[in-house]
Every structure is written in structure tokens, then in C-alpha cells.
Amino acid sequence: MVHQGGRHELGQNFLVDRMVVARIGDLVAGTTGPIVEVGAGDGALTLPLSRYGRPVTAVEVDPGRARRLARRVPANVTVVAADILRFRFPRHPHVVVGNLPFHLTTSIMRRLLAASGWRTSVLLVQWEVARRRAGVGGASMLTAAWWPWYAFEVHARVPARSFRPTPSVDGGLLTMTRRAAPLVDEREPYQDLVRRVFTGRGRGLAEILERTGCLDRRAVRAWAREAGVAPNALPKDLTADQWASLWREVARNRRPGL
Secondary structure, three states, X not given: OOOOOOOHHHOOOEEOXXXXXXXXXXXXXXXXXXXXXXOOOXXXXXXXXXOOOOOEEEEEOOHHHHHHHHOOOOXXXXXXXXXXXXXXOOOOOEEEEEEOOHHHHHXXXXXXXXXXXXXXXXXXXXXXHXXXXXXXXXXXXXXXXXXXXXXXXXXXXXXXXXXEOOOXXXXXXXXXXXXXXXXXXXXXXXXXXXXXXXXXXXXXXXHHHHHOOOOOHHHHHHHHHHHOOOOOOOHHHOOHHHHHHHHHHHHHOOOOOO
């Protein structure tokens, strides 16, 4: 056993599966730079990560657990008792690793995606969240909004029995990697477009784009042909490259107020 269970009222499902710990370690080994760990708990990931010899900042919300962990870690690890939603991530390049509290997954991801310093995040989240973030079976609005700046990849399904207490759903191992060259330059207008399209009314993308005033019928058809998108496709069906091409088309045809 890696952990003996813990304070479930804090939303913590502790990782007890050494094979999953090893898989996470393999993914981290392919990165460079300091590591920030989200939700360190009793150190199931902290201690293996410390063996890379890289600086590790382990963030744990439970002060008691943070104190106990601080007594067990080597000199290259700093344990911080803090709420990750209020923690200030470093501005210098770093890697984020964590077994995220399931009920805080979206909030933490939003916080990470808006942060500027990290280059790769290796995260253990709910299985369905991992799939949706990676666009498997259809992307979420959050994924589409950030795809031009990050690549998302799901690596493994983690059974619920790998945690204590045992959650009602499986986990998923997800990586988020900052793109060296963004697919889109203008973040806020692009993300506004994604919101308009995902929340717009219509039976398919062509109708949605016309109704929202983003593109007229002729422009929609021309873009769909060029991008290889079916007129009845839904927003969740687009790939990162197709979203970027849609943004370029909308920008070319931009009207005042859009």
C-alpha cells in the first residue's frame, strides 16, 4: 500500500497502485525542469519524483499531512501547506504533476490553463474528464477553448480500485503539453468564438455559424469543404486544427462587434 487512505471530506482519493505511480514517473521522466506536485497527500508520488534529483514543490491542502510529509522528504523537496486554487505557480518553466481531487478537477484545470510558466502537466483525473479533454468521443468547450495553446493526450485508464477511499468512477492519466507555436494568436476573441459556437442554436455547425452571425452561408460552405467538416457536424466533433482554421475564416470575414 502506498497510502492508508485519508480525509475524504477534502475530496482526496489517495493513489495506492504502484504500477500507476510508475507510469506517472515514466511520463515525468520525459520532461525537464522543476516539478510542482498538486495534492501531495502522504507522498505516494512525491517520494518517487524526488529520486529524479530535480527540485520538487509538493502542495498539500491538509496541514497535518503536509507537516508529516515534510519530515520524510529529501532536501530537493519543499512541502507547502496550501490550497492549490490559491497557490502561486512559478513563472519559470516547470512541470505540474498531480492526482487531482475529482470534485475540483475542472477548477484546477482552468487555473493551470491560465498559468504561464509550466510546460507539461501530468494529471490523474476522472476517466470521462480525461477522454473529453483529449477529444476522445468529442471535445468539451474547455478543451476547444484551449486547444490552440495546448495538446491533450490520454494515456491510460486507472481502475477505481487504485485509490483509497475507492471512488465511484475510474480515473484517467492525462497529459497537457504547451505548444511551442500556438495555432491561434488572439486568445480572447478565439475563446469567445468557441463559446458562441458551443452555446449557439442549430442542428449542425453550418446552421449554428449562420445563426450566430459568425459566417454567412457561402463562407460556411467554403470553409467546411476546405477543412473537411460535414455541414451537420457538431462543435464537439471539430479537431484542434479545424477550430484554428475556423477562427482564421471568421477573422477574415469579421464584422464589427464580433
